[in-house]
Amino acid sequence: MSELSRHKRYAVRTGAAGLAALGLTLATACGTPPGEGSEEEGESAGLAEDPQFVWAVTGADRQVHEEVARLWNERNPDRQVDIFFLAPTADEQRQAMFQDLQSQAGEFDVLGLDVIWTGEFADYGYIESLEDLRSEVDGVSLDGAVDSAQWQQELYALPYSSNGAFLYYRTDLVDEPPATWEELYETGTEAAEEAGISGYVGQGDQYEGLVVNFLELYWSAGGELFDDAQSQSTFLEGDAATTALDFMTEAYDSGFYAEGFDSMVEDDARALFQAGEAVYMRNWPYAIPLLEGEGGEESAVADDFAVAPLPTFTGEGTTSALGGLNNAVSTLSENKDLAREFVLWAATDPEAQDILATNSLPPTMQSAYEDTEDPHLEVLGEILGDAHARPPVPGYNSMSLVMQENLHAAYLGQEDPAAALEAVDRSADEALEQE
Amino acid sequence: MAKTQSVSTRRGLGERAMGRIFLAPSFAFMAVIALFPVFYAIGMSLYSIRGFHQEFTGFDNYARVLTDAGFFNAVGNTLVFTVASVSLEFVVGMAFALIMHQAFVGRGLTRAVILVPWVIPTAVAAQVWRYMFDHNPGFVNSVLGTDVNWLRDPAWSMVGIISADVWKTAPFVALLLLAGLQTIPKDYYEAARVDGATVVQRFWFITLPLLRPAIVVALLFRTVDALRMFDFAYVFAGYSNSLATLSVYAQRFLVAEPELGYANALSTVTFVIVMIVGLAFISRMGRHMVGDVARKEK
Numbered sequence: 209m210s211e212l213s214r215h216k217r218y219a220v221r222t223g224a225a226g227l228a229a230l231g232l233t234l235a236t237a238c239g240t241p242p243g244e245g246s247e248e249e250g251e252s253a254g255l256a257e258d259p260q261f262v263w264a265v266t267g268a269d270r271q272v273h274e275e276v277a278r279l280w281n282e283r284n285p286d287r288q289v290d291i292f293f294l295a296p297t298a299d300e301q302r303q304a305m306f307q308d309l310q311s312q313a314g315e316f317d318v319l320g321l322d323v324i325w326t327g328e329f330a331d332y333g334y335i336e337s338l339e340d341l342r343s344e345v346d347g348v349s350l351d352g353a354v355d356s357a358q359w360q361q362e363l364y365a366l367p368y369s370s371n372g373a374f375l376y377y378r379t380d381l382v383d384e385p386p387a388t389w390e391e392l393y394e395t396g397t398e399a400a401e402e403a404g405i406s407g408y409v410g411q412g413d414q415y416e417g418l419v420v421n422f423l424e425l426y427w428s429a430g431g432e433l434f435d436d437a438q439s440q441s442t443f444l445e446g447d448a449a450t451t452a453l454d455f456m457t458e459a460y461d462s463g464f465y466a467e468g469f470d471s472m473v474e475d476d477a478r479a480l481f482q483a484g485e486a487v488y489m490r491n492w493p494y495a496i497p498l499l500e501g502e503g504g505e506e507s508a509v510a511d512d513f514a515v516a517p518l519p520t521f522t523g524e525g526t527t528s529a530l531g532g533l534n535n536a537v538s539t540l541s542e543n544k545d546l547a548r549e550f551v552l553w554a555a556t557d558p559e560a561q562d563i564l565a566t567n568s569l570p571p572t573m574q575s576a577y578e579d580t581e582d583p584h585l586e587v588l589g590e591i592l593g594d595a596h597a598r599p600p601v602p603g604y605n606s607m608s609l610v611m612q613e614n615l616h617a618a619y620l621g622q623e624d625p626a627a628a629l630e631a632v633d634r635s636a637d638e639a640l641e642q643e
Numbered sequence: 644m645a646k647t648q649s650v651s652t653r654r655g656l657g658e659r660a661m662g663r664i665f666l667a668p669s670f671a672f673m674a675v676i677a678l679f680p681v682f683y684a685i686g687m688s689l690y691s692i693r694g695f696h697q698e699f700t701g702f703d704n705y706a707r708v709l710t711d712a713g714f715f716n717a718v719g720n721t722l723v724f725t726v727a728s729v730s731l732e733f734v735v736g737m738a739f740a741l742i743m744h745q746a747f748v749g750r751g752l753t754r755a756v757i758l759v760p761w762v763i764p765t766a767v768a769a770q771v772w773r774y775m776f777d778h779n780p781g782f783v784n785s786v787l788g789t790d791v792n793w794l795r796d797p798a799w800s801m802v803g804i805i806s807a808d809v810w811k812t813a814p815f816v817a818l819l820l821l822a823g824l825q826t827i828p829k830d831y832y833e834a835a836r837v838d839g840a841t842v843v844q845r846f847w848f849i850t851l852p853l854l855r856p857a858i859v860v861a862l863l864f865r866t867v868d869a870l871r872m873f874d875f876a877y878v879f880a881g882y883s884n885s886l887a888t889l890s891v892y893a894q895r896f897l898v899a900e901p902e903l904g905y906a907n908a909l910s911t912v913t914f915v916i917v918m919i920v921g922l923a924f925i926s927r928m929g930r931h932m933v934g935d936v937a938r939k940e941k
Contacts (some may be wrong), residue, residue, distance in 0.1 A: 302898070302901075303898050310694070310903070331694065332695060332696070333694050334695070349883045414795070414883050466777050470792070471778060480779065603900075605899055605900050609882055609895070612882075620795065622797070
């Protein structure tokens with residue numbers, strides 16, 4: 209090979225090696241992988257000229273939270289609040305609040321926490337105890353909502369908004385909503401065959417929604433995840449766990465669950481039901497206006513659906529998992545008294561809670577459900593009265609991830625059911641551990 | 644050689660020293676941007692961090708990594724994904740590059756079309772692929788006439804993300820290889836043709852050897868990238884063990900189960916794995932270069 213071409217090759221290689229080294233360094237430099245999608249950090253609502261404290265809350269249902277804050281500002285012109293809107297998805301909200309707290313930035317005074325985060329935030333030392341405010345909300349807020357705001361019998365947050373599940377059913381295909389899960393299965397299978405559609409849609413993907421769907425079956429079979437003192441797991445006591453899992457496995461195998469149930473989230477289910485493709489649907493209240501065809505939504509079932517409480521295995525009562533938000537006070541807040549006052553006000557002021565009700569975001573004050581004229585709200589009041597809080601233990605998220613993995617594989621027949629349930633039991637015990 | 648060096652010394656700084664001075668700012672920049680976070684992460688990995696409670700625990704987190712079945716599952720997933728996707732991307736990319744290198748009518752358009760997937764952001768591409776694989780509406784199944792649970796069957800979902808990744812990054816490999824192809828002088832092919840070499844022989848004895856630097860760079864980039872893969876696995880299956888790669892698994896302890904110490908230990912181990920693989924590639928290139936320099940100095 210000539211001297212010239214060797215030189216050229218050398219140059220190519222040097223360049224290539226340099227480039228490669230640079231690429232490698234940049235590629236591996238970040239100790240943490242990139243998050244999903246956008247890096248949107250949220251934004252201030254700019255509600256006050258001279259805000260005294262900041263309320264960090266989900267960007268979902270933004271105008272409702274804004275209206276609540278405006279009402280506070282109107283009444284407290286010297287002590288105004290500003291809202292910092294977080295991303296609408298739960299994981300991103302939690303991450304944003306963790307960043308604010310862990311980095312000691314302390315921008316947020318009031319934290320709008322998902323009902324399952326109480327234990328974790330309390331255990332991490334992120335939020336103040338509000339135990340002395342218990343008497344203000346006992347009997348005023350929904351019992352389930354208060355349950356979700358405490359960890360180890362101590363109150364760390366106050367209820368703000370709630371959520372519960374409806375059983376949506378097709379009035380043109382079934383006469384009466386079922387009282388038991390067996391009845392639901394039988395009537396649903398029959399009606400689905402006649403109409404040539406699917407029996408049931410719900411949340412079967414491997415995510416928090418699956419845990420909620422499973423727990424509703426589990427609780428309605430008489431199960432409880434922990435003993436009263438939240439000191440150990442009682443997941444496997446009785447036969448609630450196997451009853452619930454067997455029901456799901458059979459419903460999946462027999463095709464009662466619609467095709468694609470195993471990757472279905474709330475809006476997938478809603479879309480199928482709205483297109484007239486299913487007899488029953490388990491979903492949150494948000495679907496009602498869409499199914500009714502409000503705002504130009506196309507709906508095949510606008511006049512043919514109704515809502516009822518979810519059935520149980522015994523036919524008695526109903527069980528729904530409780531959703532919603534609790535407000536807590538950050539330990540880094542420089543305005544704790546004001547923050548506490550706001551948290552209490554948002555939980556117990558009838559006018560503030562009424563803003564939620566009129567915007568179809570379920571409020572947590574019991575009085576909001578009494579003598580209401582909205583039939584859906586009335587049913588919801590009945591459901592929320594019996595609703596179960598997912599236990600807000602510190603390791604809830606780890607436990608939930610284990611449940612997602614094992615239960616999903618188990619009802620699809622990819623994992624031995626007994627082994628799956630034992631794994632869940634172990635994770636429930638681990639979720640209680642504190643360091 | 645010795646003479647030129649003494650001359651330059653007399654003038655002041657030597658060429659080497661000048662070079663170092665010129666390199667210093669960019670090196671400092673790299674150190675701040677790249678090295679600081681790495682060492683910071685390694686430092687954090689020695690702590691157990693739960694919110695405001697943190698405690699120095701030495702190498703406990705690393706001991707936990709080595710006994711964590713979830714971690715080894717992630718290593719397995721990552722290796723399967725990397726080997727399968729990089730080899731397929733190489734074959735497909737090579738084919739694309741050879742096609743694009745030919746002179747034919749519409750060559751410009753073909754090049755543009757082949758590059759389209761590479762231009763689409765991975766997160767967006769992942770969403771689109773997920774939708775196509777989904778049971779509802781079941782696009783892929785109806786095209787292939789199959790009834791496969793693409794998103795939730797552990798084996799098939801791996802096939803799913805590998806094919807999506809090949810679609811996405813084969814054009815990138817093609818681009819790198821095309822650049823390499825264009826540096827090969829035409830004369831060699833002409834000479835080979837005069838000597839009666841067949842197409843296969845020309846490819847095997849001229850194209851491949853001369854393309855070697857470009858191939859190594861392409862494989863290095865793709866391997867390192869595939870080892871860090873996050874988007875497709877996360878969009879397809881979230882934190883599910885069936886697809887969790889090393890990046891997804893580390894992210895799980897950063898966001899879903901926030902234990903910053905353990906997350907950083909996982910990231911550090913991932914970093915070390917990627918670094919070893921990367922250095923293995925670079926040293927292969929490096930040895931030849933050192934050889935060249937050594938011969939020259941004789």
